[in-house]
Amino acid sequence: MALEQNERIQRTVEKERQRLLQFIRKRVDDSADAEDILQDVLFQFTQYLRGGSPIESLTGWLFAVARNRITDWFRKKKEDRFSDHALEGADGDGPLYLSDILADSGSKTDEPMLRKFMSEAITEAIDELPEDQRFVFLQHEVEGKPFKEIAEMTGVPVNTLLSRKRYAVLYLRERLAQLYNELKNA
Secondary structure, three states: OHHHHHHHHHHHHHHHHHHHHHHHHOOOOOHHHHHHHHHHHHHHHHHHHHOOOOOOOHHHHHHHHHHHHHHHHHHHOOOOOHHHOEEEOOOOOOEEEHHHHOOOOOOOOOOHHHHHHHHHHHHHHHHOOOHHHHHHHHHHHHOOOOHHHHHHHHOOOHHHHHHHHHHHHHHHHHHHHHHHHHHHHO
């Protein structure tokens, strides 16, 4: 009996491993995390079969478990704030944070015109985002709302909101890095 289970497990892993991995990689950026999720799915499959539980639709079961593991992975990920991420300076002179780009409102040496220019440029960059990305970015970053609350408010799944926020942050990083480089070289 155990030998038959082991052979079934081995055949299933050989048959479904690549498809599962591709499925996971489409949803998870980091290939190491994708591999970890795949290993979790295959481990759960092995434990489930060895526990004597039958599975009617093997492929459907595996992909359902993979979706659940991906959801768990997103839930465990720390919610990143845009201001926590570093931009890379043009000269390779180290990381550049959003606080380095924004003018210090408490400093008397900052020119009001520079603050106005910076504010307008950031607002313009945010306005260039697609509506769904802009909404999630502003709700999370400016309003400070957690993704769960935004999901409840809009009816959009948390994973979709995380993805939209991620694309917004990637665009804004690139756009504000260009602004920083222009100001630095001026």
